[in-house]
Amino acid sequence: MSLGLTLARRGLRVAVVGRADRPHAASAAAGAMNGCFGEVTPHLLRSEHGRLKLAMDFRATALWDGWEEGLLQESDEVALRTAKGTVVILNTVGVPEIDTEGFKAIRTALDEYKEPYEDIDPADVPWIHPAPTHRPLQAMFIPGEHAVDAPALLRALSAALVRNGGTIVDDLVAEVLLDGDRATGVRLTSGEVLSAGHVVLATGAATTKLLGCLPEELRNKIPAVVAGRGVALMVRTAAGTMPPSVIRTPNRAFACGLHVVPRQDGVIYLGATNEVESQVGTTAAIGELNLLLSGASQMHDDLVNGWVERILVGNRPVPLDGFPLLGRAGVDGLWLMTGTYRDGLHQSPLLAAEMAARILGEQADAELDVFTPVRPPIEAMTRDECLEMAVRHTLGSGYEHEWRLPDDWPPMIEKHFRSAFGRSLEQVDPEFVPPPEMFIFADDYIHAALRTYYEAHRGASGR
Template identity: 85%
Template sequence: MVDAAPNYDVVVAGNGALGLSLGLVLARRGLRVAVVGRADRPYAASAAAGAMNGCFGEVTPHLLRSEHGRLKLAMDYQATGRWDAWEQGLLEESDETAIRTANGTVVILNTVGVHEIDTEGFRAIRAALDEYKEPYEDLDPAEVPWLHPAPTARPLHAMFIPGEHAVDAPALLRALSAAFTRNGGTLVDDLVGEVLLVGGRAVGVRLTSGTTLSAGHVALATGAATTKLLDCLPEDVRHRIPAIVAGRGVALMVRTTDGVVPESVIRTPNRAFACGLHVVPRRDGLIYLGATNEVESQLGTTAAIGELNLLLSGTSQMHDDLVNAWVERIMVGNRPVPLDGFPLLGSVGVEGLWLMTGTYRDGLHQSPLLAADMAARILGEPHDSELDVFTPVRPPIEAMTREESLEMAVRHTLGSGYEHEWRLPDDWPPMIEKHFRAAFGRTLEQVDPEFVPPPEMFIFADESIHAALRTYYEAHRGASGR
């Protein structure tokens, strides 16, 4: 049972960058808001994020080819324009002295990647910058400050994007927490175990401790842990929402030998279903080295040896002296990845229950934008109607043809081999490619003969994900005319 009078106007489940940002926007409006989440954030993507303010640096050829991909880029661009004011407000309402830590981004194209991924990605970044008329500067790779790779990983090209910075994620989370409480918000160190519905509307949540919080609205910003909280919904609604799985990412916090760190982010284009190899400067001689991406049905808190090997081998692409540096911390986070690869924003069709999650690698960067939009939706105010396409109860968004999805699966899997610096006889890669194409093609057909999932959803051979895809597709088959 819940109280007759709600304890809160809004309960936000999830205390990562998105949940805290939404709580802060609502608290600044004078609402009674509770943000619920464990203080140690064991699974959160935000706590382990490199936190690049990546807009154009994240662009890929496939992103620019689809309507929904271009909308995602437009969202990133709008979010970039909000960060100056957002950071200033956080500094004024917290004890932090700085939140962003990098002056611009250097994108490098080096000899480790492959043409279809790295070269085409580098070109796509330039094309998007030109389209948006954003400034960038071609650099001589040999003159990029701090960058000193091994000769076998030397960059072929480099460009500097002055408008793309980075965020110190721990400082951001501290600032958001402080600003939220100073505006009257309540932080609850617990987890939401159940959303409570009465008479077809959300009326509160039950915490894992057994405590009940009543509220006029419940917003789920619980990332990769969201899907289990939707068990409160009728089955015909729940199955029409793409489940969220975990894009488990591993990164390293490294202390350089001489205490010198780059002034800017240094990164490659996106690679192998991840955000490329990147170094993000932090304070006190520390750099963030990231990041891997493994799409899994379960949340993860540990790193595989292979993931660590990939990151450690990548140090030679950035600075050959990093072999002597010290790993101070291994970080693991779980990016929220919906089955169709696009965010879940808005009402779930049950009054008072909202989703603000599924942002994959964009949530922290987009947090000022999405928090404002979601607050407007909750309050019944004008909002960005273009984002309505990401309503949670929706047919699958298919941003690729079957041929494109299969081709991307093959190319990026092969590309990861070159990232691992494999050494093979010259006639083996074509044979391996043939094997991957046949194996992935069979899996794609077994998942569904008509709908097209993103390649991340079928290359990792997670049968739980495949089963979730089949359930989701079946719920929409009749309505889609298939």
């Protein structure tokens, strides 16, 4: 929608295809934090590609005021932002290797970018009132990181696109059409054909099946996109109160940490889980709901008296190597703009401008060329780091679930995880290093997709 609007504003003829109800989309279920520094982790800062992703988030943050202003002028929405700033808390639920180090990494990145923030007394954080066993140890306030009302944003984008001459087609693409080495349009599930000089797949977790139009040798060199299924809750608080800001923990257990985002009229967004799966999902597992409901006491012990108004399920687009797919998809006229995992909504103004420049043959940021879809696997950590991260985050999820074990059990469990995950890593590939989520959560389909992708690049990479 953002790219379509950007191109329509430039006077191009644009059609955006997709079902209006967005059954599998991540954005429709997103807490929509304008998260830049709040998403920082130690591993992100140690990786060249991770630091580039942070730089993209930082650039996107600077665009949001103008982006919001334009959308409000071109739609019937009166506001898109729902939170003023972000409070990051470090509480007693997590583990030092994840939560404490994550909290330090956020501060390190803020200092490096000279971004304003303030250390605050956790007792002074508005609204927060956790259970006594979950009280925060530290807290910081980041005034420049807000949140967006995702449904309002999607309505504004739709209205602005139409008012700028764009067309919205309430259907799904069944097939991308090629004529030789050039994309010529798409065939819809209704059978209708739309012809176009450029086709952009911004299709999230559904992307890979639409790449069947490409020759197999080329298709195998593009990392497949799988689903990071996430579950969140819309909760009406008992007293009708909301925090003025986002309140969140550092990232945990391969997810974006526990967070509360104010929406409106005493309703808060409580999120979110993350399970990497080969197929998109539309339902929530009981264990995921239990995790969110038990986690609520980390934020406010009175949430148990609130009401769950809606269960949200979305599917984040996760490429096999964990990094975005931005640019030409190996044939003329076919582009990918997806694979952004948890950053797509926040980065949308930036990515729309960058992709529009590429499509129109204008100057674009060459640094982002590393995310071209046809590429060797991006490896953001060593095998030892990958294994250690898999073990630590899996153990950390146990503490987040408030497990109660004999004191001598966690070391035995850690030894078992290290052995089992090590074998799984070797079975996936003895040389390439996937993101930890891809071999500890993943099913046989994802493991097979990884092997296919690695084999397509083994000779070219010198391995």
